[in-house]
Amino acid sequence: MVAEVPAKFKANLPQSTAGTGGVGYLPMAMPRQREPYLYPFKLPLVVCTLTALAIVMLSPWPRYHHLLWLLVAVCGYSLCSIVCQAIRMVSLVHRYRQLYCCDNSGAASPGSVAAGSLGVMGPTSLSVPTKDVVAGAKMLLVDTPSRPGHKKSLRAKGHRANVSLDAADCCDQSAESVALVIDCEDWSESTSSSGTDWSAGPPRWNHVFVIPNYKEDMSTLTATLDALASHSWAHTYTIVLAMESKELGAAQKAGQLHEQFGCTFASMVFTLHVLDAAEMPGKASNVNSAVRQFYDMISGDRSSYMLTIIDADALVPFEYVNQLENVSAAAANPGMHIYAAPVLFEQDNSGVPGIVRATDYMWSALAAQNLNSWFGVGFPISNYSLSLKLVHDIGYWDTFPDAIGEDMHMFIKAFMRTNGATQLHPIHAPINMLHVQGPNWVMSLWARFLQAERHMRGIADTAYALHEWNRAQFSLRKLVMLAACLEAHLVPVVTLTSLVILPVFYNLFMLATTHSLPSPLSLPLPMRVLAVLGQANLTCIVFIIICYELIRSICRRHLFRLMDNDKHERCWWNCPRFVLHCLNYLTLFVSVWVYTVIPVVLVVGKHMFNVRSMNYIVADKRLHTQL
Numbered sequence: 009m010v011a012e013v014p015a016k017f018k019a020n021l022p023q024s025t026a027g028t029g030g031v032g033y034l035p036m037a038m039p040r041q042r043e044p045y046l047y048p049f050k051l052p053l054v055v056c057t058l059t060a061l062a063i064v065m066l067s068p069w070p071r072y073h074h075l076l077w078l079l080v081a082v083c084g085y086s087l088c089s090i091v092c093q094a095i096r097m098v099s100l101v102h103r104y105r106q107l108y109c110c111d112n113s114g115a116a117s118p119g120s121v122a123a124g125s126l127g128v129m130g131p132t133s134l135s136v137p138t139k140d141v142v143a144g145a146k147m148l149l150v151d152t153p154s155r156p157g158h159k160k161s162l163r164a165k166g167h168r169a170n171v172s173l174d175a176a177d178c179c180d181q182s183a184e185s186v187a188l189v190i191d192c193e194d195w196s197e198s199t200s201s202s203g204t205d206w207s208a209g210p211p212r213w214n215h216v217f218v219i220p221n222y223k224e225d226m227s228t229l230t231a232t233l234d235a236l237a238s239h240s241w242a243h244t245y246t247i248v249l250a251m252e253s254k255e256l257g258a259a260q261k262a263g264q265l266h267e268q269f270g271c272t273f274a275s276m277v278f279t280l281h282v283l284d285a286a287e288m289p290g291k292a293s294n295v296n297s298a299v300r301q302f303y304d305m306i307s308g309d310r311s312s313y314m315l316t317i318i319d320a321d322a323l324v325p326f327e328y329v330n331q332l333e334n335v336s337a338a339a340a341n342p343g344m345h346i347y348a349a350p351v352l353f354e355q356d357n358s359g360v361p362g363i364v365r366a367t368d369y370m371w372s373a374l375a376a377q378n379l380n381s382w383f384g385v386g387f388p389i390s391n392y393s394l395s396l397k398l399v400h401d402i403g404y405w406d407t408f409p410d411a412i413g414e415d416m417h418m419f420i421k422a423f424m425r426t427n428g429a430t431q432l433h434p435i436h437a438p439i440n441m442l443h444v445q446g447p448n449w450v451m452s453l454w455a456r457f458l459q460a461e462r463h464m465r466g467i468a469d470t471a472y473a474l475h476e477w478n479r480a481q482f483s484l485r486k487l488v489m490l491a492a493c494l495e496a497h498l499v500p501v502v503t504l505t506s507l508v509i510l511p512v513f514y515n516l517f518m519l520a521t522t523h524s525l526p527s528p529l530s531l532p533l534p535m536r537v538l539a540v541l542g543q544a545n546l547t548c549i550v551f552i553i554i555c556y557e558l559i560r561s562i563c564r565r566h567l568f569r570l571m572d573n574d575k576h577e578r579c580w581w582n583c584p585r586f587v588l589h590c591l592n593y594l595t596l597f598v599s600v601w602v603y604t605v606i607p608v609v610l611v612v613g614k615h616m617f618n619v620r621s622m623n624y625i626v627a628d629k630r631l632h633t634q635l
Contacts, residue, residue, distance in 0.1 A: 043286070043408040047618050049471035053498055054616045057608075060505040067510060067535070068517045076534030079506040083541045086503040089495050090548040096377040097555035103436055104559050108566035210244050211333050213314035216302065216396070220250040220294040221320040228321050228442070229265060235323040237272040249278035250298030277305065287407040292414035296405035303400060311343055313396035317415075319441060322391050323355070325567055327437040332393055335433050343395035344426060346419055348388030349435040350376035352560060353443050354568055360443040362588075363595040364456045367603050368443055370549075370596060373556035376438075378496075383488045384431030385423075387416040387496065391439050398422060398430070409620050413466030416496070420469055420489070424476040428485050438563050453602075460603040464611040467497045501608050507542040508600060510535070553593060 063079060066072035217236060221229060229249075236242060249265065251258040262278035270276050281297035283289055295317055303310065314332070318324060328349055336342035353368050375389040392415060399405075402425040411417045422430040444459050446452040470493040480486055514535065518526050528536070564570040613619075 043410075044472070044475050046410050046468060046471040046475055049474040050468065050615045050618075052474075053467060053470060054612055056498055057501050057505075057612045058616070060502045061509070064505060064510045064513055067514050067532075068521075070532070073532040073534060076532060076538070079502065079510070080534050080537050080541070082499060082502045083506050083538060083545070086499050087541055087544055087548070089499065090545055090552075093374070093377045094548045094551050094555070096380045096382075097373070097552050100376060100380050100436075101555050101558050101562075104562045107436055108562050211241050211329070212337060213333065213395075214246065214312050215241070215244065215329060216246045216248060216313055216315050217324075218248045218250055218295055218298055218302075218315055218317050219320055220291050220298065220317070222252045222294070223255055224320040226261065226264070229261075230268065232318070232320060232322060232324075233265060233269050235325075237269055239326040239329060241326075241329060242272055243274060245273045247273050247276040248298050248302050249276070250294045251278055251280055252294060253280040253282045277302070284407075288409040288412060290412060290414075292405045292411055292417070293407040295414065296407055299396070299399055300404060303396065310400070311395065311397040314393055315396055315399060316391070316393040318391045318439070321355070321442040323440040324391070325437050325439070327567060328435055328439065331435045331437050335435060339431075339433060341429070343397050344429050345384075345431045345433055346388060346392055346394045346398075346422060347433045347435050348379055348386075348392040348415075350379060350438040350559075351389050351391065351441050352438040352563055352568075354440050354560070354564055354570060355442050356445070357443065359452075360445050361449055361452050362592040363599050363602075364443055364445075364452055366592045366595045367456065367460075367599045369556065369560075369593075370553070370599075373552050376556065376559065377552070378492075379432065379434040381432060381434075381488075381492075383485050384433070385485055385488045385492055386432040386434075387419055387492070388432065390415060390441070392418075393435075394418075394422070398426075402426070410465075410468035410472065412462065413469055416466055416469050417472065420473050420476065420493070423489055424473075424479040426480075428480045428483055428489075437567065438559075440568055456603060457607070461607040461610060464604075464607040467608075467611055467615065470494065470497045500604070501612075503545070504600065504605055504608075506538055507545065508605065510538070 060079060060082075063072070063075045067076060219229070219232065233247065236245060236247070239245070247269070249262050251262060255261075258280060259278070266276050266278075279298040279301045281294045283293065287293040299315060306313070314336070316324070316329075316332075332347055335347060336345070339345055351372050353365070353372065357365060378386045379388070380386075402422050405411070405414055406417060406421065419430070419432060444452065444455045446455045473490060473493045477486075477490075514531075515525055518524070528539070531539070
């Protein structure tokens with residue numbers, strides 16, 4: 009049986025609800041939030057974007073060529089920014105090699121337990137486990153071919169109520185899928201070289217994982233919870249399933265998950281969010297409702313709770329929690345900060361169009377360097393951790409339509425409400441997630457476009473930062489935060505307008521009027537300077553992609569345990585798979601139009617006319633294989 013959980017980890021849970029398998033929730037009316045009037049602060053962003061487009065339209069006439077120097081200035085700033093991004097990516101590669109790769113002395117890879125150590129059998133030393141070995145083990149970590157990188161936790165009978173695989177079943181012909189057999193009784197004698205001390209006591213924080221979900225597939229939620237269940241501290245975790253009342257069968261789904269995982273975690277509850285008329289549907293309002301209800305469920309020292317907000321498809325490695333403990337322990341006033349890890353997409357890539365993969369990889373690379381800020385100013389992406397006390401002190405999550413980007417919006421809100429005391433601390437343990445994927449190739453492309461349009465609505469967060477400007481005292485970090493907002497929203501829009509739309513429009517105009525394309529030397533001087541800046545930007549982007557691929561390779565091998573045995577496998581047109589993977593990045597020249605330029609134009613048009621988008625389309629993510 010699972011060891012008794014210490015009293016300090018037990019939440020003051022509500023009574024169980026009939027028909028939900030013993031898991032309970034508290035219905036609760038959410039307080040109305042006062043929505044700030046952001047339209048005056050959106051106008052500067054709209055004006056800057058429209059000014060850049062107007063300069064592009066006037067570019068064929070020589071009398072307006074001097075206006076192109078404004079675009080040169082923005083692109084020059086963008087180049088400085090992307091050079092800094094490249095430098096941060098280099099430091100990230102160095103950091104990941106230190107954390108996860110072997111050193112020259114032949115030490116074991118950090119983040120892993122050395123094969124042959126007490127209680128551990130590596131894949132090279134384990135061919136076919138005998139029934140005696142498997143029956144004596146308390147936990148099996150098994151590679152699941154359907155979700156690469158996902159270590160399924162399988163415990164012997166009697167140790168966990170939801171055993172999905174008998175110990176004897178592991179001794180059949182599929183035994184080569186067993187990666188590690190760990191005897192829990194010997195964990196106290198084994199320590200990994202990454203600093204993960206298996207003999208350590210309970211964590212310093214009461215870790216609470218909030219999983220907002222709406223109409224998610226059961227296999228997706230099961231895999232996410234199973235990844236958490238494989239942690240050595242799983243028996244101290246509290247799981248909050250943040251569900252929507254408008255989803256039919258939500259309570260029954262929560263009950264099934266509780267029956268499967270209830271004995272693994274310290275406590276497992278679910279909340280039902282009833283959408284208010286003034287709320288924007290989506291992740292922010294769901295998480296806001298769930299955390300408010302959880303705050304009322306517990307008693308005692310609420311400052312000891314660390315919330316981790318994760319998407320329904322996020323596979324969180326134990327190294328994330330381990331580093332979260334260490335980084336927060338080293339920080340001054342750890343309850344005031346936000347902690348976040350990069351996102352990688354290494355679960356199911358087989359059925360995803362190459363243009364979607366390349367777009368997600370580029371987005372993941374830029375997000376990773378953003379977390380590695382030199383001033384503690386950055387924006388978490390999808391998954392992040394912060395203390396319950398901080399959430400309560402700043403008034404929880406905003407739920408009005410312009411707060412649709414709840415991760416970035418939450419950092420800006422915390423930064424301003426704490427007078428700049430909140431910092432973003434990176435956690436160098438990426439979280440493995442799914443690509444957006446529809447039922448077929450065309451629907452996958454459309455689903456990614458809808459997600460891109462929703463992401464671009466986060467432009468309103470820059471307006472929110474301007475609105476909240478007077479809340480925090482003036483400081484260098486405050487300027488850096490505003491610059492980061494502009495770099496996330498305004499600068500890329502103007503840069504793409506200058507480097508992508510301008511040359512296309514100018515050449516088409518000249519072709520239509522003079523029936524010939526202009527030679528490079530006949531271009532106006534500002535356009536020749538823009539061409540040089542564009543080549544420099546492209547070089548830096550290629551360098552960032554190379555660094556990102558190095559990080560991917562390190563994490564796939566040493567963190568997610570993915571062996572790239574198929575990189576030389578032949579696929580389309582007898583082409584090696586790794587060559588096809590590199591060629592996928594060429595689709596970025598198309599995706600920059602489909603997934604950046606067009607969504608930005610749509611969103612800027614809505615902001616210009618103050619059109620409020622109240623729709624929130626959940627990204628379609630699915631597994632095509634059975635766990």
